[in-house]
Amino acid sequence: MNILVFDVETVPDVEAARRLGEFDGIDDDGVVKALFLERQQEAGTTFLKHPMHQVVAISCVYVNTQEDQLHVWSLGNEADDESVLIQNFFDGLKKKQPTLVSWNGQGFDLPVLSYRAMKHKLSIPDFWRQDGEYKWDNYLNRFHERHTDLMDVLGFYTGRANAPLDQVASIMGFPGKMGMDGSKVWQAYQDGKLSAIRDYCETDVLNTYLVYLRYALMRGALSAEQYEDEELRLKVWLEGQTAAHFHEFLAHWQEGG
Numbered sequence: 001m002n003i004l005v006f007d008v009e010t011v012p013d014v015e016a017a018r019r020l021g022e023f024d025g026i027d028d029d030g031v032v033k034a035l036f037l038e039r040q041q042e043a044g045t046t047f048l049k050h051p052m053h054q055v056v057a058i059s060c061v062y063v064n065t066q067e068d069q070l071h072v073w074s075l076g077n078e079a080d081d082e083s084v085l086i087q088n089f090f091d092g093l094k095k096k097q098p099t100l101v102s103w104n105g106q107g108f109d110l111p112v113l114s115y116r117a118m119k120h121k122l123s124i125p126d127f128w129r130q131d132g133e134y135k136w137d138n139y140l141n142r143f144h145e146r147h148t149d150l151m152d153v154l155g156f157y158t159g160r161a162n163a164p165l166d167q168v169a170s171i172m173g174f175p176g177k178m179g180m181d182g183s184k185v186w187q188a189y190q191d192g193k194l195s196a197i198r199d200y201c202e203t204d205v206l207n208t209y210l211v212y213l214r215y216a217l218m219r220g221a222l223s224a225e226q227y228e229d230e231e232l233r234l235k236v237w238l239e240g241q242t243a244a245h246f247h248e249f250l251a252h253w254q255e256g257g
Contacts, residue, residue, distance in 0.1 A: 001230075004098040005061040005212060006089070007205040008109045009182070009197050010053035011189045017052070032186060050108070051115040055082050056189060058089050059201035061209040062098070063230075070237050072206060072246070074198040083120035086113055090124040099145055103165045103208045106142060106149040150211055169207040172214055175252035178203055178245075199245040206249055209234070 012035055014028045023031045036046040059074045075088045090113075093100070102109055117124055130138050139147045142157070154168075155161040170176035180188065180200040188197050210231075217227040238250040 001063055001065040002096065002098045003061075003063050003101050003212070004092065004096065005063075005101040005205050005209045006105065006109065007059050007102065007201055007208060008055050008112060009057040009059075009185050009201045010055055010112060011186050012048055013052050013054040016054075029190060050111045051119075053112045053116075055085055055112065055116055056185070056194065057198045057201040058085050059198065059205045060089075060092075061205050062092075062096070063209075064096075064098075065230075070233055072202055072237070074202060078194045078198070082116060083122060086117050086120065087122055087124075089113065090117070090122070090127050093139070094126040100139060100147040101208065101212050102147070102149050102151075103204075103211070104149060104151045105147065106152050110139075110147070148212070150208065150215060154215070165204065165207055165211070169211055170256070172211065173253075173256040174207050174210045175203065175249050175256060176207060178248060178252060199243070203245060203249050206234075210253075 012032045014031050017023065017031050017035055021031075021034070023034065026034070035048060035052070039048055040046050057074055058076075059072075061070070061072050063070050075092075076085045127139055130140065137144045137146050141147075142149075142152065151162055151165070155163070166176040166181070178200075180196065185197055185200075188194075213222065213227055213230050216222040217224065222230065235250060235253075238246045241247070
């Protein structure tokens with residue numbers, strides 16, 4: 001198993017909004033409120049279109065069973081700008097060539113990362129490869145495994161059976177959301193709590209990884225013994241960390257399981 005489970009957190013791109021609209025004399029929070037109101041009137045939701053999302057965190061779980069590697073982290077550091085985070089993500093794909101695992105990555109995370117890569121004039125050709133051995137099995141193919149979007153797969157590619165990660169994880173006995181959700185990210189970002197956003201993103205990607213393990217067990221990619229080994233390995237890793245959110249995640253997991 002050589003997989004990279006990932007998740008991104010975003011905030012509205014205020015700079016782009018100012019280019020597109022007349023917001024002179026309005027502070028950033030006022031601009032975002034205006035964006036949300038306009039989007040609500042237009043589409044019945046405050047969820048902005050993909051190019052209007054600025055990436056502020058990318059968190060990953062990397063697992064390579066052949067090399068006995070497991071690591072959970074957020075790319076870059078709090079001082080890095082968006083372009084650095086995105087370049088680091090795609091550089092990692094080029095180096096490790098893992099199977100990507102996400103929850104709605106096909107519908108949100110990867111389109112956002114691609115729009116933002118173009119904004120910053122980044123070159124990421126390896127991600128877009130569709131030649132040779134990548135003709136059919138590539139990161140863009142919805143129905144192959146090089147990128148496994150769990151929400152899409154478990155919903156049988158119809159959208160009618162899609163469910164939120166928090167609900168699916170909680171039903172399976174995993175922690176789910178712990179104190180923050182996507183609707184609170186903008187306020188946390190305004191308050192300078194980028195560390196809390198990164199911690200939240202890491203717990204989200206942990207939930208995704210645990211759901212992936214259950215999916216791999218269901219479809220026979222992992223035996224029952226292998227599944228237990230992978231869960232135990234993650235628990236041991238979490239126990240060895242010093243960050244409070246990892247210990248809180250482990251405690252909630254042990255309570256729910």
